[in-house]
Amino acid sequence: xxxxxxxxxxxxxxxxxxxxxxxxxxxxxxxxxxxxxxxxxxxxxxxxxxxxxxxxxxxxxxxxxxxxxxxxxxxxxxxxxxxxxxxxxxxxxxxxxxxxxxxxxxxxxxxxxxxxxxxxxxxxxxxxxxxxxxxxxxxxxxxxxxxxxxxxxxxxxxxxxxxxxxxxxxxxxxxxxxxxxxxxxxxxxxxxxxxxxxxxxxxxxxxxxxxxxxxxxxxxxxxxxxxxxxxxxxxxxxxxxxxxxxxxxxxxxxxxxxxxxxxxxxxxxxxxxxxxxxxxxxxxxxxxxxxxxxxxxxxxxxxxxxxxxxxxxxxxxxxxxxxxxxxxxxxxxxxxxxxxxxxxxxxxxxxxxxxxxxxxxxxxxxxxxxxxxxxxxxxxxxxxxxx
Numbered sequence: 001x002x003x004x005x006x007x008x009x010x011x012x013x014x015x016x017x018x019x020x021x022x023x024x025x026x027x028x029x030x031x032x033x034x035x036x037x038x039x040x041x042x043x044x045x046x047x048x049x050x051x052x053x054x055x056x057x058x059x060x061x062x063x064x065x066x067x068x069x070x071x072x073x074x075x076x077x078x079x080x081x082x083x084x085x086x087x088x089x090x091x092x093x094x095x096x097x098x099x100x101x102x103x104x105x106x107x108x109x110x111x112x113x114x115x116x117x118x119x120x121x122x123x124x125x126x127x128x129x130x131x132x133x134x135x136x137x138x139x140x141x142x143x144x145x146x147x148x149x150x151x152x153x154x155x156x157x158x159x160x161x162x163x164x165x166x167x168x169x170x171x172x173x174x175x176x177x178x179x180x181x182x183x184x185x186x187x188x189x190x191x192x193x194x195x196x197x198x199x200x201x202x203x204x205x206x207x208x209x210x211x212x213x214x215x216x217x218x219x220x221x222x223x224x225x226x227x228x229x230x231x232x233x234x235x236x237x238x239x240x241x242x243x244x245x246x247x248x249x250x251x252x253x254x255x256x257x258x259x260x261x262x263x264x265x266x267x268x269x270x271x272x273x274x275x276x277x278x279x280x281x282x283x284x285x286x287x288x289x290x291x292x293x294x295x296x297x298x299x300x301x302x303x304x305x306x307x308x309x310x311x312x313x314x315x316x317x318x319x320x321x322x323x324x325x326x327x328x329x330x331x332x333x334x335x336x337x338x339x340x341x342x343x344x345x346x347x348x349x350x351x352x353x354x355x356x357x358x359x360x361x362x363x364x365x366x367x368x369x370x371x372x373x374x375x376x377x378x379x380x381x382x383x384x385x386x387x
Contacts, residue, residue, distance in 0.1 A: 007121060010179050011114050012134040014073045016141025017172040018110040021080050021165045023142040023248075025087075025100065026223045027149035030237035031158045032096070033228065040228075040357060042093055044348015047224050047341055049100045054338035056108035058330040074173045076109025081169030084162045112330040119317045119329075127317060128267075131310040132258035139252035139306060141168075143245050150227075150241035201320060201327045207378060208315060211271065212332055213339030214371040215308050217364050218278050220340035221347055222247070222301075225360040226285060232357070233289040243291065247298035251306025258310040267311040268379035274311070275375055277304035279368035286361035315378075343367065 029046070032038055060072065083103035090096045115134065122130035149161040227240035235243075254261070261270060281301035288294060312332065320328040347360035 012137035015138035020141030047344030079106025084166035129259035136255035147245035216336035216340030217343035251302035272375035274308035
């Protein structure tokens with residue numbers, strides 16, 4: 001790559017710690033549901049806390065477009081690590097929800113800062129490769145969290161993963177401070193730069209809104225209700241988390257190769273294929289619980305869904321100017337997380353009413369179907385020119 005790879009890997013490590021910490025909490029939900037007596041409504045309400053991230057990351061993105069600071073990543077990681085230390089003292093849902101809100105505030109920093117930073121540092125033909133790497137490393141953090149948190153919680157105590165991920169976030173802070181030097185950073189924001197108009201930026205990416213919301217909803221609903229659904233049929237929390245780690249594991253591999261696959265097949269085709277596979281997969285997950293069926297469905301689901309994220313990042317980058325990338329990615333992740341949070345909350349209400357989390361998976365399949373239509377339109381509009 002034309003830029004030193006160290007910067008990309010440090011930013012990506014922050015991504016792994018950020019998303020891994022969020023997933024560690026999700027992976028513990030089957031255990032917390034029993035230990036703290038959570039209802040399906042409570043589970044949905046925890047997901048609804050993502051709306052805090054939506055608001056804060058939009059503000060962070062606007063700020064980063066006017067006054068760029070590499071220390072914003074460290075600020076977010078410190079809040080994430082601190083929230084997981086505070087989680088050690090929680091013994092009620094009210095306490096859990098309060099700490100989750102602090103964690104959501106800390107989580108709001110990475111995506112508008114880290115992702116937009118990468119698009120500014122790694123432009124041109126290396127952009128899609130860099131976006132694929134940061135997505136893949138972030139997914140790797142999620143795999144580790146999902147594959148180990150349930151087992152650690154069962155083997156020791158649900159607080160054990162909290163200590164692990166608090167330490168990981170503080171390690172990310174040290175890595176950023178020690179390994180990234182000012183002379184390695186090309187991104188500079190001129191003094192007194194006016195923040196771009198949010199509606200102007202949104203108008204450039206409005207057609208992406210439905211796929212963005214669907215991507216967030218598919219990820220959140222599958223993460224929150226997929227493992228819980230399997231535990232109804234005798235799966236342990238650790239086993240349920242582990243099989244869903246396969247889903248993210250194969251997604252990590254395809255994310256790393258997104259750049260090459262995009263050049264060969266085109267990102268618009270990959271986006272459409274991703275939502276077709278996702279729509280079919282979540283319906284199958286709602287109606288089956290046998291390992292020999294669940295595992296292959298998750299492998300195919302992960303392979304296609306996780307390619308949609310760098311595809312959407314690349315499309316957003318193409319549609320916007322470098323000076324508005326912080327705002328653009330703040331909007332993107334606002335819709336992704338806000339839409340996902342709203343859908344998770346509504347799914348929690350429905351699942352609680354029927355006492356069956358499989359309904360959540362059926363509901364989110366409708367969003368995937370809608371995104372297929374939008375993706376095909378995008379491909380017809382742009383795909384023939386850019387593959």
